[in-house]
Amino acid sequence: MQGPLIDSLARQGVTRRTFMKYCATLASMMALPPAAGRAMAEAMAAAPAATKRPSVIWLPFQECTGCTESITRSHSPTLEGLIFDAISLDYQETLMAAAGHQAEEALHAAMKENDGKYLLIVDGSIPLGLDGAYSCIAGKSNLETLKEVAKGAFAIVAMGSCAAFGGIPKANPNPTGAVSVSDIIKDKPIINIPGCPPIPVVMTGVLAHFLTFGSLPEMDNKGRPKAFYGETIHDRCYRRPFYDQGKFAKTFDDEGARNGWCLFELGCKGPVTYNACATVKWNGGTSWPVESGHGCLGCSEPDFWDAGGFYKALSMPADPLKFVSTAAVVGAVAGVAVSFANRGKKGAAKSAHETTTLADLEK
Amino acid sequence: MSASLEKGVRVLKEVIDAPIASYFSSCVHCGLCAEACLFYTETGDPKYTPIHKLEPLRRLYEQEYTLLGRLGKLVGLSKPVTDDELEEWKELVYNSCTLCGRCSAVCPVGNDIVYMVRKFREGMSASGHAPEGIIGAVNRTVTIGSPMGVKLPAVKAQMKHVEEDYGLPIPLDAEGAEYMVMLSSMEIINFPEYLAAIAKIMHQAGKTWTLCSTAFEATNAGMQIGNSDLAKLLVMRIVDGAEKLKVKTVISPECGHAYTALRWEGANLIGRPFTFKVQHIIEVLGEFQEQGLLKTEGFETDKLTFHDPCQLARRGGVIKQQRNLMNMVSKNFVEMPDAGYMNWCCGGGGGASAIEEGEELRMEAFKKKKSQLDVVKPDRLVTACANCRIVLEEGLEHYQMDIPVLGLTELIAEHIPDQTSEKGA
Amino acid sequence: MPLDAIPVVVINTSENSLAADSGLSGNAPVLLREIAALAQRLLASDESSAIDLRALPLTPADLDWLRETLGQGQVVATLDAEGESTLSETVCPGVWWVTHHNEQGAVASEFIEVTYVPELLKAHPDDVKIGLEHLELLISDLS
């Protein structure tokens, strides 16, 4: 367990035991077996240091800064922050001191210097409506900027549900025509870290992986790191046993709710939401929505905003009348069309009628 | 000699309408109609299930008038209707269906199966798949004037007989009479008492009436075979006669299908409402009874029962009158099980009695009537349809049951006091 | 609006002490068997192992029950590393209850380790070397 990272940590007063403890916790959060924590600590501590800290460019698009808030709230002086110290954040509008042309210069300098090697983090969705005019930075639409910056990136991290899946800007009726990063960029590895906001440790976990192995962690079919999004909230929820026993809170103030029973019937989306809230928790491990007595909103899932209502139980239909008027119109039109065809056919048969005479009864 | 499948299909396309579409879409194959059909109950053969008798019509409807049916025909899932198939169905549509309407009466989803059989027959006859017996009857009705080949001279001979026997005048072509009386050829040939009865009853009621030389035959074989053009031709004869004589009411004789043809189909066949009223003789008698114009004396004391003709009762809505009339002249009137609205058919209506090759089946089906009669064990059987009467007589003879059959009108007339003395006054 | 108008309902939670309402899921007792199996493995093959208590569907009440059942042994070690960590042996020697707190004092992760001495307590040779250097420095200062 020797290496530049552990040395640099040591210089900052972080002891080996502290680092081991951090890795054990990180492994637990990533749902890895306890033994993996030690392995990770050894691998990360021994990771060869690049001659230069890896460059990271952070582009904000149609977003609320909630993702940045989430990360920075935990930034210092925690261990996640220490991981951040291992990178060079060359462009982050909210955090950087530079502004205007200086900021733009910093961006272009970083892109040029680290061409093909920098990690691009995006938060916020990209509006396509009105040629992208809904969101512009430095006279360029987000779409243009993304395409330009993505070109030289080693990989892209879509931070938060907006960048990963379109998020709230994409919610019905999606006035700006918002889309996700992966809707636009097809030729770069993209790692989605959805959540509204995402859990900070997921971010640092991915960065840790990137720093340790120089590659992205294993991802699921929605481009999310499996370590954090491998299981549902429901799978790791401490209230799960009550679900299995059929004990449900029916209202937010009934006895079931006071006894901490399952919130499924109050609309908890935990069963269909892949995230690590149940293990990692929020606000420095203080609590998380279900522990606070509220069901999961499913914020890390695509289109969670339009999934039929936060307080509607999963067993209730989401929005079955969505296309009903269209269907009714199509059905009526088809019916009327058939009617006309039928009446035409019947009319034709009628006008072709030859009055039967006796002779016509025989073949 | 121009009947063809193509023509049949075209005619069917013409007659398929919203009720038929609705009926076929509603059928759940529950098979309850079979339980109501005497051809099924007496043979136990499921092919006589009423709705099954319409199978080719159903397929044609779906293939012609539904999107999915057209698609099914295109990809070969639904086979087109063929001549061979229709020939096979001839027995089901004619021999084993008397249009009695019991199936329509029991269908839980409300399918008027008889309505559909009637329309299906349009296509069957146009495609040359009507039975020879009925074609013959139609031929005779159209060319000679009556299905049994009765001509005016025969009627006149009957009139003469009656006038002589009863001393009552039988008016012919009397313009402005209140009633124009129609006959069925069976009555002319087999049951002359009918004409006499009418004369007595009309005389007692003090009503003016007449026969019509151009329209004395009421039966409509065109409707039985299921050909509206020919049925219209026959109805038109009656309409012309009635309008020529300016009568108020045309009286349909004791014949079920004549009544349906004239009363319910007539105006629709000729495409305009009638200028006169149409009544069944039983309706007229009922009216007279109610108005006190019908006075009888004495009662029959033997056990009598009444066979409701399907077209009069179930399909015609005349149910109470015949019972009141029966009770007027009988002390021992007993109802058969299912009598009235749900009465069982004699087995020979709807043209079936004209089909020679259907006789065996008819006799088999008659077991239903036999079982009804076996419950009551009547001394005599009264009815109000000459066709029923013939079929009942045949059936009773076949099963060696000694029960005479008579017409209700005659029975009533027998109890009308002798009026020859009044005549002189 | 006077505050008295707000109806206040007092619910005495201590009365709800029935098993069904105590928050116990019934998953905790099963763990005892697993710990026993791990202890056998430690004796048989010298292999240490650990159970991540956060990875299991355990309610806070389950954890309390488990903690109480396993009891407190003789050794308790605390580690001050960006938040306190406690490593305490249960009444079953070799079975350790390890709790990592973060700097806010909340539990960051919690394990049951079945081992003779938890890895975290052992000093790393590199650190021992640094310690030795420090010692030598101290000694040289003496002269």
Next chain:
Amino acid sequence: MNDMQFLTWVRGTGLDIAVSIFVLGVLWRLFEIYSLGRKADISAARSVSGASGWHTIFRRSVPPEGMLKRSPVSYIGGYIFHIGLAIVVFLFAPHILLIKNLTGLSWPGLPSQFIDLAAVVTMAAMVVVLVDRINKPVKRYLSTFGDWFAWTLTFLPVLTGWMAVQHLVLPYTTMLALHILTVELLLIFLPFTKLFHAFTVFGSRWYIGKINGHKGVAV
């Protein structure tokens, strides 16, 4: 796809598709059927009180004289499963909740034990009528693929719904998803199978009632 994604799909996209096809199909079929029209009956009507299309719509729910004895299984089995279905579909609290969600209309439900019983009785009646269909020559003769298919489509939602509530065989979530899926299949196929009688039965009864009412025959 795990069971939760399955559930999400069936209650989202799946239901959207099913309800849309249902609405589309029903309208299309209704137009297709009733636009064929019919000629007005110009024969002189005989009006009798109690004889009309509307009367028949109700009256046809009662077996005519003598018929109950001739086919007791069809009638009693039919009554039980139709009424049972109505109870289970419209008086089960979660279903009412669903209807309230969609339409805002709500009414009191029945205790779940009663619904449970109704579901079991309904299924039993359906099995009996199925056996009857297999055993009775007429029914077997009339039966086509459509009949077996329609029976299955109707039976499965009751079975899966009951199993979900009873926590039988599969986890609740999976069973619930299967329940919704089978309802969706039912919705999708209803307009295009004999199950469409649920709609046309009123038209058919009205027509026959109207035709008979014109003649003064109260049926």
